[in-house]
Amino acid sequence: MNDILAQAAAAPSNGEVKYTLKDFKSDQDVRWCPGCGDYAILAQMQKIMPDLGIPREKVVFISGIGCSSRFPYYMDTYGFHSIHGRAPALATGLKIARPDLSVWVITGDGDGLSIGGNHLIHLMRRNVDLNVLLFNNEIYGLTKGQYSPTSAAGLVTKSTPLGSLDQPFNPLSLVLGAEATFVARTMDRDLPHLNSTLRRAAEHRGTSFIEIYQNCIVFNDGVFEEFTDKSTRPDTSLYLDHGRPMLYGANKEKGIRLNGLKAESISLENGQNSIDDVTVFDEGDRAMAFVLSRMDSAPGLPRAFGVLLQEERPRYEDQLNDQVEEARRRKGNGDLQALLDSGDVWEVGSDAANS
Amino acid sequence: MNDILAQAAAAPSNGEVKYTLKDFKSDQDVRWCPGCGDYAILAQMQKIMPDLGIPREKVVFISGIGCSSRFPYYMDTYGFHSIHGRAPALATGLKIARPDLSVWVITGDGDGLSIGGNHLIHLMRRNVDLNVLLFNNEIYGLTKGQYSPTSAAGLVTKSTPLGSLDQPFNPLSLVLGAEATFVARTMDRDLPHLNSTLRRAAEHRGTSFIEIYQNCIVFNDGVFEEFTDKSTRPDTSLYLDHGRPMLYGANKEKGIRLNGLKAESISLENGQNSIDDVTVFDEGDRAMAFVLSRMDSAPGLPRAFGVLLQEERPRYEDQLNDQVEEARRRKGNGDLQALLDSGDVWEVGSDAANS
Amino acid sequence: MAQSTVEQLDDVTIRFAGDSGDGMQLTGTQFTHTSAIFGNDISTLPDFPAEIRAPQGTLYGVSSFQLHFGSSEINTPGDAFDVLVAMNAAALKVNLSGLRSGGMVIANAEGFNRKNLRLAGYENNPLEDSTLENYKVFVVDVSRLTARALADSGLSSKEVERTKNFFALGMLYWLYGRPLEPTIRWTAEKFAKAPEIADANVLALKAGWNYGETTEIFHVRYEVEPAKLAPGRYRNISGNLALAFGIVAAGRQSGLDVFLGSYPITPASDILHFLARLKHFGVKTFQAEDEIAAVTSAIGAAFGGALAVTSTSGPGLSLKSEAIGLAVMTELPLIVIDVQRAGPSTGMPTKVEQADLFQALYGRNSEAPVIVLAPATPAECFDIAIEAARLAVRTRTPVFILSDNYVANGTEPWLLPDIETLPQIDPDFAKPGEDFAPYKRDPQTLARPWALPGTPGLEHRIGGLEKEDVSGNVSYDPLNHEKMVRLRAEKIDRLAEELPELKVEGDQDGDVLLVGWGSSYGAIREAMLRQRRIGRRVGHAHLRTLNPLPRNLGDLLQKFDHVIVPELNDGQLVNILRSKYLTPALRLTKIQGLPFREQEIEQKVNEVLSGESHDDKQESAVQSERMNGHE
Amino acid sequence: MAQSTVEQLDDVTIRFAGDSGDGMQLTGTQFTHTSAIFGNDISTLPDFPAEIRAPQGTLYGVSSFQLHFGSSEINTPGDAFDVLVAMNAAALKVNLSGLRSGGMVIANAEGFNRKNLRLAGYENNPLEDSTLENYKVFVVDVSRLTARALADSGLSSKEVERTKNFFALGMLYWLYGRPLEPTIRWTAEKFAKAPEIADANVLALKAGWNYGETTEIFHVRYEVEPAKLAPGRYRNISGNLALAFGIVAAGRQSGLDVFLGSYPITPASDILHFLARLKHFGVKTFQAEDEIAAVTSAIGAAFGGALAVTSTSGPGLSLKSEAIGLAVMTELPLIVIDVQRAGPSTGMPTKVEQADLFQALYGRNSEAPVIVLAPATPAECFDIAIEAARLAVRTRTPVFILSDNYVANGTEPWLLPDIETLPQIDPDFAKPGEDFAPYKRDPQTLARPWALPGTPGLEHRIGGLEKEDVSGNVSYDPLNHEKMVRLRAEKIDRLAEELPELKVEGDQDGDVLLVGWGSSYGAIREAMLRQRRIGRRVGHAHLRTLNPLPRNLGDLLQKFDHVIVPELNDGQLVNILRSKYLTPALRLTKIQGLPFREQEIEQKVNEVLSGESHDDKQESAVQSERMNGHE
Numbered sequence A, B: 001m002n003d004i005l006a007q008a009a010a011a012p013s014n015g016e017v018k019y020t021l022k023d024f025k026s027d028q029d030v031r032w033c034p035g036c037g038d039y040a041i042l043a044q045m046q047k048i049m050p051d052l053g054i055p056r057e058k059v060v061f062i063s064g065i066g067c068s069s070r071f072p073y074y075m076d077t078y079g080f081h082s083i084h085g086r087a088p089a090l091a092t093g094l095k096i097a098r099p100d101l102s103v104w105v106i107t108g109d110g111d112g113l114s115i116g117g118n119h120l121i122h123l124m125r126r127n128v129d130l131n132v133l134l135f136n137n138e139i140y141g142l143t144k145g146q147y148s149p150t151s152a153a154g155l156v157t158k159s160t161p162l163g164s165l166d167q168p169f170n171p172l173s174l175v176l177g178a179e180a181t182f183v184a185r186t187m188d189r190d191l192p193h194l195n196s197t198l199r200r201a202a203e204h205r206g207t208s209f210i211e212i213y214q215n216c217i218v219f220n221d222g223v224f225e226e227f228t229d230k231s232t233r234p235d236t237s238l239y240l241d242h243g244r245p246m247l248y249g250a251n252k253e254k255g256i257r258l259n260g261l262k263a264e265s266i267s268l269e270n271g272q273n274s275i276d277d278v279t280v281f282d283e284g285d286r287a288m289a290f291v292l293s294r295m296d297s298a299p300g301l302p303r304a305f306g307v308l309l310q311e312e313r314p315r316y317e318d319q320l321n322d323q324v325e326e327a328r329r330r331k332g333n334g335d336l337q338a339l340l341d342s343g344d345v346w347e348v349g350s351d352a353a354n355s
Numbered sequence C, D: 001m002a003q004s005t006v007e008q009l010d011d012v013t014i015r016f017a018g019d020s021g022d023g024m025q026l027t028g029t030q031f032t033h034t035s036a037i038f039g040n041d042i043s044t045l046p047d048f049p050a051e052i053r054a055p056q057g058t059l060y061g062v063s064s065f066q067l068h069f070g071s072s073e074i075n076t077p078g079d080a081f082d083v084l085v086a087m088n089a090a091a092l093k094v095n096l097s098g099l100r101s102g103g104m105v106i107a108n109a110e111g112f113n114r115k116n117l118r119l120a121g122y123e124n125n126p127l128e129d130s131t132l133e134n135y136k137v138f139v140v141d142v143s144r145l146t147a148r149a150l151a152d153s154g155l156s157s158k159e160v161e162r163t164k165n166f167f168a169l170g171m172l173y174w175l176y177g178r179p180l181e182p183t184i185r186w187t188a189e190k191f192a193k194a195p196e197i198a199d200a201n202v203l204a205l206k207a208g209w210n211y212g213e214t215t216e217i218f219h220v221r222y223e224v225e226p227a228k229l230a231p232g233r234y235r236n237i238s239g240n241l242a243l244a245f246g247i248v249a250a251g252r253q254s255g256l257d258v259f260l261g262s263y264p265i266t267p268a269s270d271i272l273h274f275l276a277r278l279k280h281f282g283v284k285t286f287q288a289e290d291e292i293a294a295v296t297s298a299i300g301a302a303f304g305g306a307l308a309v310t311s312t313s314g315p316g317l318s319l320k321s322e323a324i325g326l327a328v329m330t331e332l333p334l335i336v337i338d339v340q341r342a343g344p345s346t347g348m349p350t351k352v353e354q355a356d357l358f359q360a361l362y363g364r365n366s367e368a369p370v371i372v373l374a375p376a377t378p379a380e381c382f383d384i385a386i387e388a389a390r391l392a393v394r395t396r397t398p399v400f401i402l403s404d405n406y407v408a409n410g411t412e413p414w415l416l417p418d419i420e421t422l423p424q425i426d427p428d429f430a431k432p433g434e435d436f437a438p439y440k441r442d443p444q445t446l447a448r449p450w451a452l453p454g455t456p457g458l459e460h461r462i463g464g465l466e467k468e469d470v471s472g473n474v475s476y477d478p479l480n481h482e483k484m485v486r487l488r489a490e491k492i493d494r495l496a497e498e499l500p501e502l503k504v505e506g507d508q509d510g511d512v513l514l515v516g517w518g519s520s521y522g523a524i525r526e527a528m529l530r531q532r533r534i535g536r537r538v539g540h541a542h543l544r545t546l547n548p549l550p551r552n553l554g555d556l557l558q559k560f561d562h563v564i565v566p567e568l569n570d571g572q573l574v575n576i577l578r579s580k581y582l583t584p585a586l587r588l589t590k591i592q593g594l595p596f597r598e599q600e601i602e603q604k605v606n607e608v609l610s611g612e613s614h615d616d617k618q619e620s621a622v623q624s625e626r627m628n629g630h631e
């Protein structure tokens, strides 16, 4: 490794520096629409950064194209605003080359699930240590309001004047089926939850996937209102907590019971059920996560927020480094001259022509 | 619709014709390696075709690139050997334009899950009425033996001389997470099962996805042997049957019990369990299908074959046609002159210049 | 009532500029529409920020709309403008450099308050210092006057504030003697469901008019007589809408159902939006998961017998490269629309450029020739779409339409065609029982048969591997390959024989031939006209068909002492002409995300004729400073 | 012992041909290797079917290996061959047309049995009718003789059958007086774990030799003296392997870790395979899910400070177009390897073509210039890889290497370099504390700084939107855009000033200059040499750098009466030369999936000098018949 590169990759010169939120604000004007949910997510990100203990120069934000994908410009870290849908692939290359960096992928429901869907699912199975934040506003914001792969069926948009026809993706089900090791959901309007979920993602060793409900005030305003509005939220939103029974409701008076493979909502107030009837959430159980992710399309059931799955699996880049080390152990550090001279080599003498 | 097109789309002239297997054999030499599993699949396809009652000219096979993707050349129907990974998208366009056709997509584990993964998952959620046959040989055959997204972790191939690092996709879990409506698995070596699974796919109204275990005799020989070999098959393979308890073993002496979200193998011979303890398979239950698909990676459990999920959901092309019809009902058949003349029109008189 | 003199003008260029929220696009559109009905010829240039809703008052949040109207032929939206309506300080700052010396500034006083000045980066109020000393400045307290006019409307102050653009519009109508009725009618229709809003807008409009009529602020009024337009029915049309209409027309003329596979991208998305609304024409639009699926779905539809179209802009076209090669190989009709924007990469998505010509011609692996057309004006997009469909069907080959952001969003009056006069397109499907082979070609056009699935007896297989001539079987035969490569090219080359010869506008021989393509048409034509007026012998040859090139082009080039090729790129068509005809055609390039100004072209002609200019890669409309690393 | 005369030959071309399962590639490789050690100069051309395992005995299952060795400079694998070893009837059928009249056929009798004749489509046995009357035919019962030789080996008859290619090899060794030791050594190594197989192969080899020595079937033996090669250590190398080695060498010379992002595709996959084995050099290979991920992962790695490479063939390059534009815009060093194959679309994946030059230069939206290099021979791939890395790092721009199937799989003797003499590459990373701006350029090279994540104080953001000069902030400023477009081009153009001038081989002025690029080098050079021998004044200018073009190229073109540009495409470089230098360069095109034969080039030179040839798009190495729809 080149000296400078080694220096860049080595422990940071200013690792001890205590950062504040302001250290992570870049000098660029933030250009989202006033009231856009993106602001809240940016603010939380700038807020948690100082606490992660990662030197600022080791942090990289990589995005595709979309309103949300402008995010990197606003973080005073390294950043790359790439092309539509390709951030997971670009970040994979960066992380493989530079496992020392803390790499964050910012994407949208169009960027990450439409054009970029393939890179996203392959990233999940590879488990490269990246943190993927999918800003889901169920619409294409930047191109001014076409439906996206998460838009509700029937949504009328510029490109679907008579209503969209596609069954939307359930992003959580999708990545669970794609072997993700960390799957979570949070929202722009619940700042503490957003904050803690981002921290959990940062801690996870492997690919973290967070779907963030984000309100697009211009093209899809209020689509998550029932979950984000404080008055309806208690009844529509289930906050998951590992090892705890799945309770919700304003007074935690309701619970989710898994009846075999089916999630049911039970009341703890009608005298028939006690808290023991409520299923204890296990964030290590992929099948449970899948069932909980499917509550989205089941009427009468709340939507799950929090970490649905967290699982340990070797990271791609670690395994690759292990192979490099192992190869070096077995064959020695690569010797170029020896490599070239390998195979069937013959000598032509200076008098070859006469021999 | 143009006359000829209408004629092509209309009920067939020779719909009554009774076909035989031979009618579906094209004049092209089949060029797979001797012993390749593709032959068996081709033969079964040619075998079921006459029974489907579809006029030959209404059948189209669309493939990408790979050994398996040469399939269309060998069927004496319409066919399109397209480009790598894009068959689902190309077929979607064809089926939207021509809902009258019976369209089959032939793809491989590389074609369909590596480069073509995105089109595949979007097809699933859209539920266009296509039949997708994914020939899974867990290897890139045509390019001579690189690992594929379904190759077992650690597999040594040309491109992974020290073993592959990626967690493979579980194709069934993936499409279940992607809102597929028909999900099945079968294998090249069990001809009756292959045959009946293809028929089921043809019957399903919506996208049918079948993973077919296919032996690549040259680059990944025997990878499915434990499931295809008649001596080990009974203990490694669970054949699913809707509404029936999930039994397997040479004498159906073992069963699968779903203990909450966990699949367990129980013995019916040890006196502790009866057939009533064995879970009855329900092909309408996505969560069950998901759990069964995960048995692949659980030691001690058999692998599931058959139709894991079948669900009714409106077909994309039907909904689109409905919109067209609805628009025509509401606005009348499009009148071009009226369309051009719409908006703010003004008249310039022949004496405009002087007015 | 103010005493004002009336001055006759041949043409006027106005730029409305304000904050994105100020409704400048609407104001411009209304002025355009009214002037069109009045009988002027018109050309427009909208310009808006990339941000969806940029923060108020900022420089990058400025939105503007330029229009040029006149009593004789109008070819461009105008170089320098005569009037700048500046609704705030940022709008003035961004646009002032384009105002001609001596031009008029109409400023909204409220838009120059402290906050606005700061956001625009003005230390002092430019309305008060010497900034505008070379211009005629009219400061009007539009906000306050509008508020006063609507005092009794019962609307909230926010709603009132929203009508101030109509006050400005009213003033301008007074100034240029335009009728109010068209806008009043439009308002009534638009706000049919909210009559109080309609009323408020009309009140504001009239208040603006009355302000002009009553106060003595303006001493002169202007008259711009109607133009001598061909008689008939007209509407204003943008290029994107004209393309959509043209596609639908082509569907009708061919009897084919239209299929559009597309993925949204600026500035092409509107084509998808427009066509999505036309389901009652049997049009099926499919918003795909990406551009690759967009084009391959279209190829699938083409295989099935649809009039298949895919629309995108530069970056999306890059993604479609591989699949277009497949369409070339399988010889299926396909229309590929590229609404060009400034690049490379993401570039400047809302700005114009003509730099995808090479990508259209060459952006695929190996030899994969396609037909390339380019519309010169918004209205012409209609004809080009029909022609694209005709040629695609005739040759069974992809046809590109190279539109651009300028032609796509600009508008002009369009003489509505009588649809009975549109050309017929014969899909000429292969028929059952025909002596059929998938690659047996028509002796005349070299087109292969289009045999639709569903046709009994014509079952066959196609694909991306090289095909044997006639049989279409996969073939690795060396001579067959060469033959097929040449046949695919020849199919297109032969078209040149049947397409009309290129006509030069202006002089037919002489000093300079200006050769252009695409949306630079207006600026080049204007430059040609003006140069001729000062006695130069100048011709203008405009290519609507870039592949194949018109068969008489080589001869035309010989007839002039100099050939100049203005392009909004680094010199693409010019390279092709130089290579093909070995003629020392000169490049004139501009790569600024802006259309040509006619003066830039005239200047180049002047230089060439005075011997100052030699061909040089560095030559550019705006000489960029020497690039030496900016120490 | 047979009495045979010995004839001296300057060079010999042999083609081994048989079924895919017959081991012809191995036989050819062994003959090559032995002849190389013997001291001949050599060039080879392997050719194998697209199918993995084509059914035995079929025409499309034929695999062949041609080699040309000699005592003086060898530039091509030979046009017509002198000897055809045909292991079965299909091999004869497919290859006979390439045998020179009077040449030698050595046929394996068993391969012409009824079944084989039928599969090859022969009605009669060509060994027995008049088919071969113009050739010297030797029918040897190879299978039976091998079986007899190995009667006591204890191997199964299938295993014995597999060694018959070594019997044939032994015969050829005898015929051309080659030593057996190299092959015996190789066999022992290769089958170290199965000594009985090694022994069997050696037995078969010796049996073949003895057959030549003992029987009287051959009356003449041939001697081909060693060539006058530069002294040093040699090995045979293919282009793909040389590229892989070159990349690793560039990693060493720059101190950068190599990252390869790739997706398998014929004929580029071997680069991935080779590099995947070199992890102990710190090389990281990433087999991506598709080509887009392959190139974008490489861009990510480049951003992180790796020597980033992506490798593919034509269709894959199409998919990478958009992302390469991003690399141009973000000005990151990136090596893009395109091993060209015959297209368009899937085309003929195992065949050669040079038709991706335009795609490399222009296959992206808007103006996105890149550096393009092309190796002329397999061994040169090593140097080109290092040069590509050097230029990519120096300019922070993507560099293309246009290899092709011929150079990738062909081999030649390579004089092993002393690695101490390789050029140094300085990544020149931006350093902490430096006066830094992301687009502040080096005044000399115009390169922007390469500031790695992890470097404190250099935090910055890049992306695909247009950048403001110096600051790198997003900018829509018109003049800035033009400046940046020109800077990106100028960076590359300036390189021409520091790169060496192009040297013409052969005559420096005179009748004809042959201008070539890529793998046609050998055939063009040979044609030049032969034409000079017959008194023509012919030069050969071979471009290793296609963008920028060598600064003296324009002058060179002036020095010859005629310029001919042979290319395996429809005329790409020739168009660039005509456009740039306005010189009437003539095209010589061949699009057959095959390399040039030197005679095709000589013929064109003859035609031009006799005044028979004029430039014409139809001009081609093989005139294709008039295309008129095949009635």
Ligand SMILES: Cc1ncc(C[n+]2csc(CCOP(=O)(O)OP(=O)(O)O)c2C)c(N)n1
Residues within 6 Å of the ligand: A065, A066, A067, A068, A069, A084, A107, A108, A109, A110, A111, A112, A135, A137, A139, A140, A141, A142, A143, A148, C263, C264, C265, C266, C291, C315, C316, C319
């Ligand atoms: C190759 C390509 N295709 C299309 C586009 C246009 N485009 C930019 S962003 C976008 C979708 C944005 O939607 P999403 O990812 O949901 O982000 P949001 O704006 O909603 O945050 C599209 C279609 C592009 N820039 N590049």
Ligand SMILES: Cc1ncc(C[n+]2csc(CCOP(=O)(O)OP(=O)(O)O)c2C)c(N)n1
Residues within 6 Å of the ligand: B065, B066, B067, B068, B069, B084, B107, B108, B109, B110, B111, B112, B135, B137, B139, B140, B141, B142, B143, B148, D263, D264, D265, D266, D291, D315, D316, D319, D346
């Ligand atoms: C764009 C593009 N990239 C790569 C290839 C090369 N390629 C052809 S088939 C294939 C993989 C085939 O694997 P799979 O889909 O599993 O099919 P199989 O051969 O195993 O049946 C690849 C990488 C190609 N033809 N086109």
Ligand code: SF4
Residues within 6 Å of the ligand: A031, A032, A033, A035, A036, A037, A038, A067, A068, A137, A141, A142, A215, A216, A217, A218, A219, C052, C053
């Ligand atoms: S368009 Fe929507 S998502 Fe985009 S910035 Fe505005 S509010 Fe946010």
Ligand code: SF4
Residues within 6 Å of the ligand: B031, B032, B033, B035, B036, B037, B038, B067, B068, B137, B141, B142, B215, B216, B217, B218, B219, D052, D053
């Ligand atoms: S390589 Fe494998 S998959 Fe391909 S044809 Fe041969 S056996 Fe079948």
Ligand SMILES: [Mg+2]
Residues within 6 Å of the ligand: A066, A108, A109, A110, A135, A136, A137, A138, A139, A140, A141, A148
């Ligand atoms: Mg979105």
Ligand SMILES: [Mg+2]
Residues within 6 Å of the ligand: B066, B108, B109, B110, B135, B136, B137, B138, B139, B140, B141, B148
């Ligand atoms: Mg496979």
